[in-house]
Amino acid sequence: MSLHRLLLVEDDAEMAAMLAAYLQRQGFHVTTAGSRTSALTALAGARVDLILLDVSLGDDDGVAVCAEIRQAQDVPIIMVSALSADHQRMAGYEVGADDYIAKPFNPDLLLARIRAVLRRAGRAPSLTHRRRDAVLRFAGWTYDARHDEVTAPGGWQVSLSGRETALLRVFLANPLIPLSREEIAAALDDDEAAEGRAIDVLVGRLRHKTDAGLIRTERGTGYILAAEVLRD
Amino acid sequence: MSLHRLLLVEDDAEMAAMLAAYLQRQGFHVTTAGSRTSALTALAGARVDLILLDVSLGDDDGVAVCAEIRQAQDVPIIMVSALSADHQRMAGYEVGADDYIAKPFNPDLLLARIRAVLRRAGRAPSLTHRRRDAVLRFAGWTYDARHDEVTAPGGWQVSLSGRETALLRVFLANPLIPLSREEIAAALDDDEAAEGRAIDVLVGRLRHKTDAGLIRTERGTGYILAAEVLRD
DNA sequence: GGCCTTGCGTAACAGTTTGTAACATGACGT
DNA sequence: ACGTCATGTTACAAACTGTTACGCAAGGCC
Numbered sequence: 001m002s003l004h005r006l007l008l009v010e011d012d013a014e015m016a017a018m019l020a021a022y023l024q025r026q027g028f029h030v031t032t033a034g035s036r037t038s039a040l041t042a043l044a045g046a047r048v049d050l051i052l053l054d055v056s057l058g059d060d061d062g063v064a065v066c067a068e069i070r071q072a073q074d075v076p077i078i079m080v081s082a083l084s085a086d087h088q089r090m091a092g093y094e095v096g097a098d099d100y101i102a103k104p105f106n107p108d109l110l111l112a113r114i115r116a117v118l119r120r121a122g123r124a125p126s127l128t129h130r131r132r133d134a135v136l137r138f139a140g141w142t143y144d145a146r147h148d149e150v151t152a153p154g155g156w157q158v159s160l161s162g163r164e165t166a167l168l169r170v171f172l173a174n175p176l177i178p179l180s181r182e183e184i185a186a187a188l189d190d191d192e193a194a195e196g197r198a199i200d201v202l203v204g205r206l207r208h209k210t211d212a213g214l215i216r217t218e219r220g221t222g223y224i225l226a227a228e229v230l231r232d
Numbered sequence: 233m234s235l236h237r238l239l240l241v242e243d244d245a246e247m248a249a250m251l252a253a254y255l256q257r258q259g260f261h262v263t264t265a266g267s268r269t270s271a272l273t274a275l276a277g278a279r280v281d282l283i284l285l286d287v288s289l290g291d292d293d294g295v296a297v298c299a300e301i302r303q304a305q306d307v308p309i310i311m312v313s314a315l316s317a318d319h320q321r322m323a324g325y326e327v328g329a330d331d332y333i334a335k336p337f338n339p340d341l342l343l344a345r346i347r348a349v350l351r352r353a354g355r356a357p358s359l360t361h362r363r364r365d366a367v368l369r370f371a372g373w374t375y376d377a378r379h380d381e382v383t384a385p386g387g388w389q390v391s392l393s394g395r396e397t398a399l400l401r402v403f404l405a406n407p408l409i410p411l412s413r414e415e416i417a418a419a420l421d422d423d424e425a426a427e428g429r430a431i432d433v434l435v436g437r438l439r440h441k442t443d444a445g446l447i448r449t450e451r452g453t454g455y456i457l458a459a460e461v462l463r464d
Numbered sequence: 465g466g467c468c469t470t471g472c473g474t475a476a477c478a479g480t481t482t483g484t485a486a487c488a489t490g491a492c493g494t
Numbered sequence: 495a496c497g498t499c500a501t502g503t504t505a506c507a508a509a510c511t512g513t514t515a516c517g518c519a520a521g522g523c524c
Binding site for chain 2: 098099134146147148162189
Binding site for chain 2: 480481482483484485491492
């Protein structure tokens with residue numbers, strides 16, 4: 001994985017600086033560009049793993065820039081839009097953005113989105129549709145991705161609800177690393193889930209059906225799957 | 233697509249002949265092999281898109297054969313097992329089978345499984361996690377795969393339940409071709425759904441929320457999405 | 465240590481989703 | 495036309511899911 005390289009295209013210099021600083025603290029390599037031209041230059045000059053693109057660039061039209069980039073390179077793009085109107089969003093979509101987020105946004109949420117997009121864009125196909133490696137083992141448990149079957153160490157099969165299975169997959173895809181509620185929500189493709197305490201309750205239910213100790217709490221942070229995951 | 237080539241490895245000659253005839257009628261090119269050796273020979277000699285492998289080969293151990301094939305080539309395998317005991321099933325899994333089915337099986341279900349595996353094994357990544365082409369249009373409607381948003385021709389957004397969305401995706405992945413209930417169930421990764429009339433009711437609900445005419449009934453067969461699907 | 469603040473676990477509740485069963489409707493063959 | 499069978503539709507029950515409220519536990523602070 002090493003360091004992911006982000007290109008931040010944002011014409012508001014102050015905003016750009018703040019964001020860049022924040023993202024750097026979070027472990028990304030960040031390049032900033034203030035205009036369409038410099039963005040394209042930066043893209044040509046160095047490897048970029050993901051572009052954060054402000055739709056409301058002063059002179060240029062962010063949507064057009066997005067399309068332009070898309071034609072040139074296959075880099076994931078997250079559009080940042082000040083107007084959260086749906087129409088605007090859709091315009092971003094149709095041009096090929098991988099995700100969008102409306103200003104003002106929660107930094108954690110942005111982070112979660114970035115990770116989610118990077119994960120999806122990565123080489124590894126999504127857990128669900130792999131052919132080999134469809135059976136995962138962790139702490140004596142077994143998860144079969146093909147039919148969503150979970151087997152306890154004793155051989156007993158436990159039945160999880162759809163949501164519980166989805167949560168388990170999130171943990172299995174990120175073993176031994178702490179996940180914030182925002183990240184979990186993003187991975188579940190459900191931003192609203194980060195609002196209330198739905199995630200906590202969900203984790204509780206999953207714990208109840210599996211081993212209580214499997215998912216540990218990182219106080220103040222989130223949850224972590226306390227087991228290595230082996231692929232067959 | 234053209235003709236998919238199946239290799240049927242089955243030592244019961246009568247069963248093999250019946251199955252082969254059935255599958256040929258369904259539009260597959262079928263080769264049969266009665267033993268481990270002839271299976272490997274057949275594999276070496278011609279392109280094979282999918283292997284149907286009986287676990288209970290007379291002399292040989294189907295599981296071992298599966299592993300052997302896996303090492304040699306990256307061909308999807310569906311294991312057919314007479315013993316539906318879970319343990320046996322799992323043995324098939326761990327060795328890398330893409331799916332399994334227990335004898336005696338419903339021919340339609342087998343067919344659905346075959347199609348599902350072929351679909352997953354195909355080049356096209358699953359609809360859900362594509363980056364481009366995430367917005368599909370059909371008959372004036374729009375489906376955005378990234379956030380599961382469905383928009384009516386007038387621009388109104390309709391909210392579908394999880395199950396309804398999944399069904400819509402199945403239809404969108406197979407536009408203009410009739411889908412049997414078994415195929416739909418298999419695509420939904422839910423074999424039980426083929427039992428009762430869950431699919432009918434589900435289709436009804438989806439129809440209700442979209443255009444009544446979008447999904448047509450093929451009497452005696454199943455359902456069909458009566459619209460072309462355009463990718464942006 | 466004791467107290468207080470804050471975060472987390474969980475039980476109870478309500479809204480939603482989903483499958484089943486039963487009945488209604490419609491299509492097809494005779 | 496009539497009967498039969500497949501599909502449409504509705505009502506209901508069960509399961510699922512998020513919210514809220516309350517209690518407990520973990521740290522911080524004195």
